[in-house]
Amino acid sequence: MITGDSRKKVIPPTRSHVKAGFVVYSPDSGKRNIIILDEGELAAIDRSNGLKSTVFKMHPGDLIGVAALLEHEAFRYPIEATSDSTITVVTEECMESELKTLPLWMLAVIKSLSSKTRKLKEALHKTRCENTLKSLAEFCSHLEAKKDYAIKDLAREFQWMTKIPKPTIQEEFKALARRKFLILDNNGEETSVRIANPLLLQIFVDYLNATEKGGNWEPFSLDLNQKRLLVKLSAVDQSQEMDAPAWIAFFTAQGLKLDVAGWIRVQQFGWFKPSGDNAFAPNTDKIKYYLAALRYETNIRGVL
Amino acid sequence: MRFSAGEYVCLEGDKANTLYIVKSGMLVGSSKVNEDAPLQNFGPGSIIGEFSLLESEPRELTLRAAEETEIQVIDQDMLQSALEQHPGWFKSILTFLAARNRIAQKNKQKNDLIQALPSLLYIFSAHLQETGADSIPLALLHKKILALNNTPADETDHLLASLESLGLLKTVGKHDSEKQVKVESLQIIPLLYETLRYRALNQKVSPNILSMTEQMVLTTFVKIARENNVPLQNGLCTITTDQLKAEAKRSMHGLTLTSRTIAPLIDKGLLKPSTSFDIHAPLESVSFFFADFEKILDLLELNRIFPLLDKNLV
Numbered sequence: 273m274i275t276g277d278s279r280k281k282v283i284p285p286t287r288s289h290v291k292a293g294f295v296v297y298s299p300d301s302g303k304r305n306i307i308i309l310d311e312g313e314l315a316a317i318d319r320s321n322g323l324k325s326t327v328f329k330m331h332p333g334d335l336i337g338v339a340a341l342l343e344h345e346a347f348r349y350p351i352e353a354t355s356d357s358t359i360t361v362v363t364e365e366c367m368e369s370e371l372k373t374l375p376l377w378m379l380a381v382i383k384s385l386s387s388k389t390r391k392l393k394e395a396l397h398k399t400r401c402e403n404t405l406k407s408l409a410e411f412c413s414h415l416e417a418k419k420d421y422a423i424k425d426l427a428r429e430f431q432w433m434t435k436i437p438k439p440t441i442q443e444e445f446k447a448l449a450r451r452k453f454l455i456l457d458n459n460g461e462e463t464s465v466r467i468a469n470p471l472l473l474q475i476f477v478d479y480l481n482a483t484e485k486g487g488n489w490e491p492f493s494l495d496l497n498q499k500r501l502l503v504k505l506s507a508v509d510q511s512q513e514m515d516a517p518a519w520i521a522f523f524t525a526q527g528l529k530l531d532v533a534g535w536i537r538v539q540q541f542g543w544f545k546p547s548g549d550n551a552f553a554p555n556t557d558k559i560k561y562y563l564a565a566l567r568y569e570t571n572i573r574g575v576l
Numbered sequence: 577m578r579f580s581a582g583e584y585v586c587l588e589g590d591k592a593n594t595l596y597i598v599k600s601g602m603l604v605g606s607s608k609v610n611e612d613a614p615l616q617n618f619g620p621g622s623i624i625g626e627f628s629l630l631e632s633e634p635r636e637l638t639l640r641a642a643e644e645t646e647i648q649v650i651d652q653d654m655l656q657s658a659l660e661q662h663p664g665w666f667k668s669i670l671t672f673l674a675a676r677n678r679i680a681q682k683n684k685q686k687n688d689l690i691q692a693l694p695s696l697l698y699i700f701s702a703h704l705q706e707t708g709a710d711s712i713p714l715a716l717l718h719k720k721i722l723a724l725n726n727t728p729a730d731e732t733d734h735l736l737a738s739l740e741s742l743g744l745l746k747t748v749g750k751h752d753s754e755k756q757v758k759v760e761s762l763q764i765i766p767l768l769y770e771t772l773r774y775r776a777l778n779q780k781v782s783p784n785i786l787s788m789t790e791q792m793v794l795t796t797f798v799k800i801a802r803e804n805n806v807p808l809q810n811g812l813c814t815i816t817t818d819q820l821k822a823e824a825k826r827s828m829h830g831l832t833l834t835s836r837t838i839a840p841l842i843d844k845g846l847l848k849p850s851t852s853f854d855i856h857a858p859l860e861s862v863s864f865f866f867a868d869f870e871k872i873l874d875l876l877e878l879n880r881i882f883p884l885l886d887k888n889l890v
Binding site: 395 | 595597623626629630648650658661662663665666668669670672674676680683684688691694695698699702706720723727777
């Protein structure tokens with residue numbers, strides 16, 4: 273433990289007695305002191321609306337000005353003595369000299385608490401979104417297809433929801449437009465947004481989720497045989513129901529390779545849905561999803 | 577203290593009253609409470625557990641050594657002896673800083689919840705409208721809100737519990753994978769989203785928020801319809817002016833129903849008069865009023881829950 277031996281260098285705080293009505297701190301003074309009330313009573317006064325009102329009262333042992341001194345965050349109200357009081361004033365120089373005598377770990381604790389509080393306060397005004405492109409894609413995926421929306425209205429709504437700054441939102445709209453997920457149209461007065469196909473935006477969000485986790489995304493991991501099965505499946509009657517051996521036989525008869533392991537894999541993709549009595553029917557939504565992902569792979573990957 | 581790579585230093589929730597300072601190596605912190613949060617790395621110079629030292633708070637993270645790591649442990653006796661060498665006010669400063677941090681944490685939590693509500697309502701509304709269903713799988717809701725606003729699942733669950741306590745929805749199903757969030761009315765969630773959106777973007781109260789008088793008139797309208805089993809035609813319910821006046825006399829606490837009382841509801845399109853409406857003419861000049869019954873029920877429900885929303889959320 274490092275404590276040093278610098279007690280002699282410590283500048284002591286000043287203790288003073290003040291009469292009722294005395295202003296012990298004024299925000300205009302620019303001073304950054306800690307005021308500790310030893311005896312009596314102090315009050316924070318608000319005169320902003322022309323009337324004098326008490327914001328809070330301080331009792332012996334209470335103190336103010338810590339944030340002002342340690343974090344340069346000025347206390348906004350004047351402090352007055354409401355009765356004859358005794359106060360201790362810790363000036364910036366006094367605090368500095370005291371901090372120098374602290375063990376390093378305690379100094380680190382003070383700094384850490386201060387810094388964590390400051391970060392929490394700053395975070396109140398910041399977005400929580402780490403991937404702003406994904407966030408906007410999710411938002412746009414719930415808009416109606418082929419309908420014109422004013423970009424400024426969408427941006428305001430999206431900003432209210434996410435706190436993402438406007439310039440970032442504008443950039444992300446352009447990024448989605450570059451991938452052809454939406455169309456930006458400027459008629460000279462205002463820019464409108466039209467969603468080409470909301471499903472593509474949903475697929476894009478899923479793709480980003482998978483890549484963020486570092487794993488392979490299933491639609492882009494299909495082998496050639498699986499892709500052939502998918503294309504064949506998209507062409508069969510979607511109301512057709514058969515059990516697993518019948519489906520395997522069906523694909524085999526079409527010259528496609530599908531064994532039991534392959535069938536299980538296809539089941540994991542969700543291309544079939546159970547339809548009772550051990551029968552399965554093609555899952556149209558999933559098939560469309562996989563086909564769209566493969567067809568627009570370059571748009572999704574952003575390698576246009 | 578020295579820890580080998582992979583060795584656990586402490587577990588989340590452990591009772592604790594010490595501070596750790598990483599002298600060399602690297603600790604990795606994880607939390608089960610917030611599983612979606614990324615792992616935190618603590619290299620040389622990092623300090624962990626200020627609140628365990630100052631207020632004996634349990635460990636917030638599970639800490640594991642990522643490599644050969646040396647940490648210094650500061651306990652409360654060391655804190656006490658250090659404080660004894662300094663003036664009494666110094667302890668007050670530490671207490672103040674800790675309390676201030678706690679307040680900032682609570683404010684952040686409240687702010688996050690308030691911030692997450694529109695995202696939840698937006699996703700939920702969109703799903704109801706896109707699918708025509710009256711529910712959404714909880715796992716899907718978690719996933720989409722995380723994508724939209726980076727809201728973790730526990731915060732979404734907290735919001736859902738608040739909305740459930742207001743009677744707007746219900747989470748059904750035993751296992752997490754089977755859980756569905758079901759709405760009581762298909763329109764109330766979109767209506768609530770639209771009301772919040774209008775307030776935020778226009779900086780004024782949404783027309784969906786009714787005055788007390790408007791609510792009383794509509795409540796009277798609904799009461800007559802229910803008590804008399806008034807049939808609906810294409811969702812529209814018709815009540816005669818005489819019925820409305822008679823019931824209003826009984827249930828509107830002395831308020832006299834006049835054309836002026838009814839006028840704001842007609843302006844908002846909630847009540848429709850049988851003939852052209854003149855605010856200066858006696859109410860009896862209109863023989864009956866009709867309205868979209870479901871819409872009125874949803875609006876009254878919205879007005880019931882809206883004032884309770886902020887209080888229930890945080």
